[in-house]
Amino acid sequence: MSTEFSNSAFRSFADLAIGMRPMKAVFRRYTRLSSLQIGTLIVVGIVLLAATAVLQGDLEFLERNAILVTTDPLQTPLVLSVGMISLFLGLSAVIGVTSEVENGTLAVLLSGPVTTSSFLAGIVLGSLVFYSWSLLLVLGWSVLAATIINLHISAALLLMMAASYAVVFAVISLGLLISAWSQKRWTAILVYAAIVLLDIALRVLDRFIGSVPVQSESTRNDPWHFLRSVSGVLDRAVQWFSPFAKFDAMARALEFADYQQFFLQLMGTILFGVVMFFLASWLLKGQRA
Amino acid sequence: METERSATPLLSVRGLTKEFGAFRAVNDLDLDVYPGEIVGLLGPNGAGKSTLLSMVLGLLAPTSGEISLFGATTHQENREARRRMSYVPETQAIYDEMIALEYVDFFREIYGLPESDDDVLDLFERLDLEKWINSRVANFSMGMKRRLGLIRAIATDPDLIVLDEPVANLDPRGIVKVRELLQQQRDLGRSVLVSSHLLGEIELLADRVIVMRNGSVVLEGTPSSIRDGQVVGGRIEVEIAGDIDQVMVALRRLPFVGDVRRHKDLIQIAVSSGDDHRQKISQCIHDEGAVVLQMTSSTVSLEDMFLTATADHGSKAKTR
Numbered sequence: 001m002s003t004e005f006s007n008s009a010f011r012s013f014a015d016l017a018i019g020m021r022p023m024k025a026v027f028r029r030y031t032r033l034s035s036l037q038i039g040t041l042i043v044v045g046i047v048l049l050a051a052t053a054v055l056q057g058d059l060e061f062l063e064r065n066a067i068l069v070t071t072d073p074l075q076t077p078l079v080l081s082v083g084m085i086s087l088f089l090g091l092s093a094v095i096g097v098t099s100e101v102e103n104g105t106l107a108v109l110l111s112g113p114v115t116t117s118s119f120l121a122g123i124v125l126g127s128l129v130f131y132s133w134s135l136l137l138v139l140g141w142s143v144l145a146a147t148i149i150n151l152h153i154s155a156a157l158l159l160m161m162a163a164s165y166a167v168v169f170a171v172i173s174l175g176l177l178i179s180a181w182s183q184k185r186w187t188a189i190l191v192y193a194a195i196v197l198l199d200i201a202l203r204v205l206d207r208f209i210g211s212v213p214v215q216s217e218s219t220r221n222d223p224w225h226f227l228r229s230v231s232g233v234l235d236r237a238v239q240w241f242s243p244f245a246k247f248d249a250m251a252r253a254l255e256f257a258d259y260q261q262f263f264l265q266l267m268g269t270i271l272f273g274v275v276m277f278f279l280a281s282w283l284l285k286g287q288r289a
Numbered sequence: 290m291e292t293e294r295s296a297t298p299l300l301s302v303r304g305l306t307k308e309f310g311a312f313r314a315v316n317d318l319d320l321d322v323y324p325g326e327i328v329g330l331l332g333p334n335g336a337g338k339s340t341l342l343s344m345v346l347g348l349l350a351p352t353s354g355e356i357s358l359f360g361a362t363t364h365q366e367n368r369e370a371r372r373r374m375s376y377v378p379e380t381q382a383i384y385d386e387m388i389a390l391e392y393v394d395f396f397r398e399i400y401g402l403p404e405s406d407d408d409v410l411d412l413f414e415r416l417d418l419e420k421w422i423n424s425r426v427a428n429f430s431m432g433m434k435r436r437l438g439l440i441r442a443i444a445t446d447p448d449l450i451v452l453d454e455p456v457a458n459l460d461p462r463g464i465v466k467v468r469e470l471l472q473q474q475r476d477l478g479r480s481v482l483v484s485s486h487l488l489g490e491i492e493l494l495a496d497r498v499i500v501m502r503n504g505s506v507v508l509e510g511t512p513s514s515i516r517d518g519q520v521v522g523g524r525i526e527v528e529i530a531g532d533i534d535q536v537m538v539a540l541r542r543l544p545f546v547g548d549v550r551r552h553k554d555l556i557q558i559a560v561s562s563g564d565d566h567r568q569k570i571s572q573c574i575h576d577e578g579a580v581v582l583q584m585t586s587s588t589v590s591l592e593d594m595f596l597t598a599t600a601d602h603g604s605k606a607k608t609r
Contacts, residue, residue, distance in 0.1 A: 025398040033386065104382035111346035111376040112445070113368050114399060 022114040026122025027129075034092060034130035044134050047084045048141050051077035055145055072154055074142050075251050081138045082164040083244050087196060089127045089168060090175035094188045096123055097179035097284075116284040120176050120277060124169060131168050135161060156254040163250055163262075166269040170243035173276035180283040199242045206235035243269050297360065298323050299449050299480050300345065305354035307340050307504075314340040316504035317354070322449065322482050327475050329495030329512075330484040337504035338484045342451060345482070346376050359448065372400055375447035377438045379454040385427035389418065389437055392426055393444045400445040412440045416466050431458035439467060443474060450474065452483040456490055468494050525558045525570060525586050531579025539577045543569065 034040050054077045062073075097120075100106035109119060139161065146153050175192055182188040209224070209231045239245045246269045253261035298321035307315040315337045322328050332338050343349035345356060355362055358370040384392055390413075394404050413419045416436040421429065429437065435458050442450050455471070456464045471481055471494060485491050491498060492512045500508035529536060533551060540549050540558055545566055548559040560566050571581050 021401055022399045025395055029384070029395065104378045104380035105384060107346075107348055107378055108376055108382045109399070111348055111371065111374065111451075112396070112399060113372045113401075115368075 020118075022109075022112075023118035023122045023125070026109075026114065026119055027125045030096065030123050030126025031129045033096075034089075034126060035133070040088070040092075040130060043085070043088045044137055047081045047134070048137065050084065051081050051138070051141060052145070054080055055149075059149065071255050072157060073149070073151065074145060074153070074157055075160065075255070077145075078138065078142065078157060078160055078164075079247060079251055081134075082167055082247060085131060085134050085138075086164075086168040086171040086243070089131060090171040090196075091189070091192060093123055093127060093172045093175035094179045094192050095185060097176060098183060098185040098188050101179075101183045102185060116180075117278070117281040120180075120281055120284070123176065124172050124277070127172050128165065128168065131165070135164065159254060159262075160247075160251060163266050163269075164247065166266055166273065167243045167247045170246075170269050170273035170276065173273040173280065174243070176280035177276045177283065180280040199238060199244060202231070202234045202238050203242075203245065206231040206238075240268075241272070243272060246272075298357075299359055300482065301357040302341075302345070303355045303357075305341070305344060305356065306352045307337075307344060307349065308352045314504050315344070315351075318501075318504065318506060320499065320506070322480050324448070324480055325475055325478045326496045327471060327481040327483065327494055329491035329498045330482065330501065331486075331488065331491055331498060332501035336501040338501055339453070340504075341501070342453060342482070342484055346374070346451060347371060373448040374451065375442035375445045375449075376451045377442045377453065377455060379457065381431065381434045381438070383426050383429075383434050383438060386425070388423055388425050389413070389429075390422050392437065393441050396441050396445050402444075402446060405444065409440070409444045412443055412470070415470055416440060417463070432460060432463050435459055436463060436467065439470070443470070447479065449480045449482065452481065454485055454487075455483055456485070456487060464490065525560060525567060525584065526552075527556045527558065527570065527574065527581060528554055528583040529556065529574055529579045529581055531574070531577065533579075536574050536577045536579050539573050540570065543573060545569075 055073060058073050058076060097106075100109070106119070110116065142153060142157065145151075174195070178192050178195070179188040182191060209227050239249065246265045250262050250265045250269075253259070253265060300320070300322040302318060302320040305315055305318045305320075306313065318337075318341065320341070330338050330341070340349065344351050345358075359373055361370060384395070387395065390405055393409060397403070397405065397409075410419070410422070413422050416439065418433060418436055418440065421433065426434065426437065435455070439452070439455060442452075450471075452471075456467055459467060468490070471483075475481060475496070483491070483495065495512060498508070498510060498512055499506055533554075533556060537549050537551060537556060540546055540556065543566075545560050546558055548557075550557045558570065567584055567586065571584070574581050
């Protein structure tokens with residue numbers, strides 16, 4: 001299977017190189033689709049409101065407790081914004097691919113000069129264009145917020161914004177993989193939602209368990225000890241596979257100016273996206289073959 | 290409608306087989322489509338038509354056998370071969386958010402063609418869609434979407450057009466328009482492979498008919514050669530005195546008999562070979578203790594041949 005996949009991945013690279021024209025047409029369609037939807041504008045609005053709420057919460061906490069939550073108050077809102085927008089784009093990719101399968105338009109495209117990889121690349125690029133517009137709004141919001149609270153936009157924040165493209169690519173690719181595997185709209189949406197919720201739940205669980213004070217007389221038979229071990233293992237798994245966890249790790253690495261760790265997490269995210277993308281292409285081809 | 294046949298087929302299928310587990314959907318099938326001909330693919334549900342089309346279109350990999358498209362052995366990545374082919378599926382398969390001309394241009398861009406020219410506008414006119422050229426596809430009726438799908442397929446300048454049920458959801462005027470357009474495309478040298486359940490339409494449209502059953506070709510020939518009985522015999526009607534049901538059961542056992550039906554006091558028998566079977570049928574009826582009162586033989590329609598060839602013991606026959 002691995003040889004088959006690597007051959008397929010190689011062929012997919014070749015397809016991408018020579019399949020630019022069909023990819024461009026698909027890309028333009030998906031760019032237009034995402035910019036036309038009122039839903040996308042609403043999502044960006046909600047993201048900015050949520051970012052404002054988080055920033056306000058952090059500042060109030062700082063005022064009440066005189067404890068600095070983070071060295072860069074704009075970082076958490078940015079992580080949240082990227083998370084929300086990428087989730088939305090991943091969902092859009094799921095709906096986009098499964099709709100094409102269910103409507104029969106994918107069969108028409110693939111019976112012509114469009115390959116699975118150029119089709120999927122068109123979707124990814126179209127979504128990234130939409131993300132660029134959203135990121136511009138987030139940047140505008142950040143500048144406004146920084147001016148109001150008398151901060152400056154740090155280089156680390158700009159670096160995070162650039163790195164966020166990798167996270168968005170990884171989440172969209174995950175969406176593509178799920179839809180290529182499922183090919184049914186509602187099944188794909190449910191699986192996508194379940195994976196996202198599981199990711200969030202495992203990370204919240206780990207933080208909750210981690211926040212419970214350790215008893216000095218704690219033994220191996222202590223249920224909290226067991227739960228800590230389990231959630232620790234699960235959290236490490238999430239760290240490996242979740243683009244959001246990696247983005248979190250990138251933010252932490254930049255806080256401590258650990259650029260090597262930042263680069264490793266960035267590469268890990270890109271690799272995750274690339275593997276998901278070519279698995280999706282391979283699966284979509286496999287459904288045909 | 291005989292056409293001058295070029296020596297080299299655009300599409301050549303040899304020994305094509307597709308298995309889904311233990312089920313063999315297409316069984317060792319051979320098929321050729323030549324330039325400038327319309328080939329009609331007929332068969333009952335489950336005959337393997339859609340599986341065959343999917344393999345030809347590169348949407349499904351064969352279990353074994355070879356598909357040669359435009360002289361080259363095709364596979365899913367044969368971009369040039371696929372650029373010369375266009376497909377209109379049975380489903381609408383249209384982007385509702387686009388306007389009609391935009392939809393056509395989207396596919397022209399994919400096929401590396403410039404934006405629509407007068408030839409494309411002429412296609413809209415020919416299929417009575419010129420007034421809707423700038424309308425959103427979401428507002429189109431099923432029949433209009435079907436016609437737009439055909440315009441899109443032709444507008445991508447293919448050498449081979451593959452159509453699945455092209456006249457479904459069309460009114461009689463639309464059917465005639467589509468038929469005339471496809472025949473015009475044939476006259477321009479394009480080939481059309483069309484799968485349909487509408488026997489009458491295939492009879493009027495196709496230059497050659499291929500009937501499939503259980504994944505194999507059971508009948509192949511021009512509609513006229515089939516009708517004239519060059520491939521198979523025809524229909525025999527018998528009036529008997531005796532137990533009709535018992536005689537019908539016995540007739541169905543005869544190897545050359547396809548479909549056996551009862552119409553009032555008559556037994557209608559479709560036979561699947563060119564020989565004169567009247568004597569054998571008389572003998573069979575006599576063996577069942579019945580008496581033949583009257584027997585007539587008649588010419589057949591493509592429908593009769595379809596029913597004969599796709600009946601359980603139909604045999605393969607070919608004509609050129």
